[in-house]
Amino acid sequence: MQIAGLVLLVWLLARERFLLAGLTLGLLVAFKPNVASVALTLGGGWLVSRQVHKLARVVVGALDGAALAVALSSWFFGSARCWSDWLEQLGRLMQEGAWDDVNFALPRVLREVAGLGQLAWLGWRAPLAFFGVLWVRRATLSRAVMVLHAGAPLSARRFDVFLMGVGATLPLLTSELAWYHYFVGVLPLCLYLLRPAGELDGPPPSLSSRLACVAALIAVSLEAPRMLFDLSQEAHMALVAAGAVLAMGLACHVLWRLESATRSPGPR
Numbered sequence: 131m132q133i134a135g136l137v138l139l140v141w142l143l144a145r146e147r148f149l150l151a152g153l154t155l156g157l158l159v160a161f162k163p164n165v166a167s168v169a170l171t172l173g174g175g176w177l178v179s180r181q182v183h184k185l186a187r188v189v190v191g192a193l194d195g196a197a198l199a200v201a202l203s204s205w206f207f208g209s210a211r212c213w214s215d216w217l218e219q220l221g222r223l224m225q226e227g228a229w230d231d232v233n234f235a236l237p238r239v240l241r242e243v244a245g246l247g248q249l250a251w252l253g254w255r256a257p258l259a260f261f262g263v264l265w266v267r268r269a270t271l272s273r274a275v276m277v278l279h280a281g282a283p284l285s286a287r288r289f290d291v292f293l294m295g296v297g298a299t300l301p302l303l304t305s306e307l308a309w310y311h312y313f314v315g316v317l318p319l320c321l322y323l324l325r326p327a328g329e330l331d332g333p334p335p336s337l338s339s340r341l342a343c344v345a346a347l348i349a350v351s352l353e354a355p356r357m358l359f360d361l362s363q364e365a366h367m368a369l370v371a372a373g374a375v376l377a378m379g380l381a382c383h384v385l386w387r388l389e390s391a392t393r394s395p396g397p398r
Contacts, residue, residue, distance in 0.1 A: 132162050133314060139168075140294055144287040148184055152191020153198070160199030163220070164305065164312070168297030171260070175293040178264055231363065235308035239371040260296060260382055288322075295319025296381045302374040313350040313370055316377045320347050323380055342380055349373025 135158045142151035155172075158165045169192065176185040204210040298315035302308045320343045348358075350373035361369065 132158070132165065133317070135161070135165070136168065136294055136298065136318065140287075140291055143188075143290045148187035149191040149194075152188035152193075153195040154191075155188065156192035156195020156197075157199050158195075159192070160196055160203075164301040165297075167300040167304075168294055171293045171297035171300070172290065174261055174264055175289060179289070232310045233307055234302075234310050234313065234367045234370045235305055236303045236371045236374065237306055239367050260300070260378070260385070264385060291318070291322050292381070292384070295322050296378070299374060299377055299381070302371075303378060310370065313374060316346060316350045316374055319377050319381060323384070339380060339383070342376060346373040346376040346380070349376070 135154065139151055139154050139158065142148075142154060155165070155169055159169060172188070173185060176182070176188075200210065200213065203212055295318035299319050302313060302315060323339055323343045349369050
C-alpha cells in the first residue's frame with residue numbers, strides 16, 4: 131500500500147495537481163510515518179531547485195491531508211486520544227521491534243552483526259551526505275534545464291521520481307527498525323536508475339551504474355540471496371543492509387555528476 135501511495139503521489143505531481151499530491155502525501159505520512167522522509171527529500175529538492183510555487187501548494191495540500199487524517203480517525207475512534215495512544219505504542223514498538231529477527235536496519239546490523247556499535251550512527255550520514263550534495267549542486271538544479279547525465283535534460287517530473295526514490299530509501303539506513311519488507315522501498319530508486327535506453331529524458335545511466343543497481347536489487351530481495359548462496363541470518367542481514375547503502379551511494383553519485391554534466395556540450 132505504501133508503494134501504491136507513492137505511485138499515486140508521483141502521478142499527481144507529473145500532472146501538476148499539486149494540492150491533490152500534497153493531500154495524498156499528508157495522508158501517507160499519517161498512515162506510515164516513515165514516508166516523512168519522502169516529504170523531506172521532495173521539499174529539499176524543490177527548495178534548492180527553486181520550485182517554490184510547487185513546494186508551497188504541496189505543503190498546503192499536505193497540511194490538509196494531515197488534518198483530514200486526524201479528523202477522520204478521531205471521529206472513527208470517538209476521540210483524538212487515539213493519536214497519543216498510537217504514538218505511545220509506536221515508541222514501544224521501536225524498542226521491542228529493534229530486537230526482532232527480521233529487523234534489518236543498518237544501525238542494528240552495524241551494532242550486532244558487524245560488531246561496530248560505535249559506528250551505528252553512520253546511518254545518519256546517508257541523509258546528511260545526500261542533502262549536502264544537493265546543497266552543493268543547488269546552482270545547477272536551479273537552472274531552467276536540469277540534467278543528470280551529460281547533455282541530457284532532466285524535467286521536473288523526472289527529478290520528482292528521483293527524489294521520491296531517495297526518500298523511500300533513507301529510513302532503511304537511519305531508523306532503528308526496518309523490517310525486511312520495508313526494503314521494497316529501494317525499488318523506486320533502482321527502477322529510475324535502470325531505465326532503458328530511450329526512456330525518460332536523455333541517455334540511460336552507465337553500464338557500471340546499471341550493474342550496481344542490479345546488485346543492490348539482488349541484495350535487498352528476500353529470497354534471491356538465500357537461493358544463490360548458503361547464507362546465515364547474520365550474513366543475510368548484512369547483505370540486505372549493504373544493498374540499501376549501495377542504492378543510496380548511487381543516488382549521491384547521480385547528484386555529484388550534475389556539474390560536469392551541465393558543462394558537457396549538448397548535441398549540435
